[in-house]
Amino acid sequence: MAASNSVRVAAAQMTSFDDIDANFSTCSRLVKEAVSAGAKMLCFPENFSYVGGLSGDSLLIAEPLDGPIMQKYCSLAREYGIWLSLGGFPEKGHDDAHLRNTHVVIDDAGNIRSTYSLMWMFLEEQYTKKAALQNQVILVPAAFTRVTGQAHWEILLRARAIETQCYIVASSQAGKHNEIRESYGETLIIDPWGTVVGRLPDRLSTGITIADIDFSLIDSVRAKMPIAKHRKPFDFWRPASE
Incomplete structure (x- = not known):
């Protein structure tokens, strides 16, 4: 059981x-495992609900957040009394x-508390901005390719944890989704x-x-290392002549 000054999370x-019902069944099973382990929040990877076989397939199944797919996940969270991080969902656009x-x-x-349109994880400036706001946990839902994942995944995540002094919860897709798409995997939780x-x-x-935050x-x-207090504005490095 997590200590009073900590909270248990699962990734x-x-x-x-490309089977919405099969993916939901997998997610339901993982929710049950997380609840049994005492987790208060379960973080799913990018494309948790659907991975298409062809470019443009996601457009065909995209729904608003009040549509039937997301509402099933809201019901799942409510039934088991657990917070869910779901990233990223193919939300229907303006057309x-x-x-x-x-x-x-x-x-x-079972209430949607926050939404965020995903950005590319290499935008390191976004991580330092979050740290400046004194966040304590950064969620990284991902579907890294096998080649880039092998080269960059863990080292980038550990660097982000160190420089932001946050926990990083990085949930990843893994293995072959179809004949043309494969994800690296290696889901990690990293301390500050x-x-x-x-x-x-x-x-x-x-x-x-599972890990305790x-x-x-x-x-x-x-x-011990007050990085936030020592951080300077970006124009700090401009030459004095400018």
Whole structure:
């Protein structure tokens, strides 16, 4: 059981397909596992609800957030009393030719509490801005390709944890979705010192990893290395002549 100054979270790893019902069944099973392990929040990877076989397939199944797909996940969160991080969902855009890749956070009563249109994770400036606001946990739902994942995934995540002094909860798609698409996997939870504190036994299996977010550790790391206080505006580095 998590200590009073901590909260238990779970990160899911899965292989989504072009079958909305099958993916929901997998997510339901992982929710049950997370609840049994005492997690208060379960974080799913990008494309948790659907991965199409052809370019443009996601447009065909895109729905508004009050549509039947997302409402099933709201009901799932309410039934099991757990917060869900769902990123990213193919949210219907302003017409049939557009959609948003939307990260949705649902509370344990089944209410949508937050949405965010996903950005490319290499935008490191976005992470430092979040840290400046004194966030404690950063969620990274992903579907990295096998090649880029092998080269960059873990090292980028650990660097982000160290420089932001936040926990990183990085949920990833894993394995072959179809004949043309494959994801790297390797779902991780990383503490603010850059230590991996949650990892599945292998990078391709479907399952969850559990870790306790220790708020006292966050405070300790930030007290010993007060990065936020030392951060300067971007124009600090301009030559004096400008």
